[in-house]
Amino acid sequence: AGVQQLALIASGTLIAAAAVSLTHSTTAAIAIALPLTTLLGNYTRFGDQGLYASSTALFVLTYGTYSATDIGHRLLESLLGAVVGIAVNALVLPPVHLRGVHDVLPGPPRQAARLARLMADDLEAGHGSDHAQNWKAQSDRLTQALADLRTARGWTQESLRLNPGHRLRRPPNVIPAPSWDMDWERVSHHLTALAGLLAEGTRDEPALAAPPTDVPARTAQLLRATADVCEGHARTLTEPWHEPDDSIAEAMQQARDALDQLKLFLLAQDDRETEAVVGALVARTQQLIHDLNRLARPGTSTGTPVGQ
Structure with a gap:
């Protein structure tokens, strides 16, 4: 420059x-x-x-x-x-851009929680395609939060180059490893795809049939538990110590229970159109819970010194 x-x-x-x-x-x-x-x-x-x-x-x-x-x-x-x-x-004494990383770290889990809770509220209320547009807007905010985190990581790595005074004059800052970002990108991808799948049934000429009456309520329970998991991670990141929040494990169990209910509902169906839409929901939510579980397991979000 x-x-x-x-x-x-x-x-x-x-x-x-x-x-x-x-x-x-x-x-x-x-x-x-x-x-x-x-x-x-x-x-x-x-x-x-x-x-x-x-x-x-x-x-x-x-x-x-x-x-x-x-x-x-x-x-x-x-x-x-x-x-x-x-x-x-x-x-x-080169500038070390660490504050920016700490400021944007809670962004992805916080925006993911807002998207999941917004979808759950709308599904329970029975809102149609007009509210699906709000899902897209919130999904874009989640994507932007991930982009902000990537930018902040890049600035941190750039500022650590040729920086002999960094370790002598500044204590190492502990933040989650870059693999943590990838986990949240997968969660974001699953949530966005799930929003598109649920919004498909509200279109004038949908490619998939609208899900049966019981499915939105069960999906809303799963999404609400997902939002609780994401909010638990956001709270953990805003504290100076990175200790797991006990509520995360409880919310994860609620999400698994809701997924099991969706699977049981799928097994009881004999209509192919219903099987298609519910099967797609089950597959996507199972991937979502799997990646959330990676984040919830002890040690997967352990902080590491910046630059290592």
Whole structure:
């Protein structure tokens, strides 16, 4: 980023100086320099630093600092700033972005709990396709929470590179291992797929038949227990110690009991359309409970020092 920023500042400075030398007019130089620096800044290799080309050119032209001496001083100052910034971050005490990870860790279980509870409430109330749109919106929030966590992890790993002062001056922060993220991604996938499956029966021309009357109530019980499990994990992550919440095991047992009821209902059916829709629900909820159980078992969410 430092090299990108330095290259753009130098380019913006030189383009502005060349434009004013050719036109001898600040207004005309702005008309020439800004389109060129904007195009240069949009080049993908410069990433988020692209704005510096245009802003530097505009600064140079507005303040009239485009003599050979001024240009030389500006380039030297930019180079010195880049060298100092890189040296401090790499060798003295680099920034370690750990707070961001801790802040977003409860996001996936919290959003998963909200989605599961929203679906359970709507199923029990008998709401139709209009409320299925709310499931999609909440599912998108869950996906965004997982994306925020991936971004925070990336910043943490990036900030640990060339960081000799990290272990000497900062105590190691303990957070769940990256495999924890994968578990929640699977839970998110199952919940989203389950929402789509349940919403299918509310469409005008559904591919699957609407589930029998007893199925939504049983599915709502399972989803409510799932929400309790997710909320238990979220509460655990907001505490300074990562001890399992006793309510998680109780909620997991309730979810298994609800799944067993769905399986028994499936075995009692003799209609193929009903078997298809209930079988799909049973398969998806069993995968959901299996991955939640991986998170609920002692030791699977044990914290590890960041970067290990």
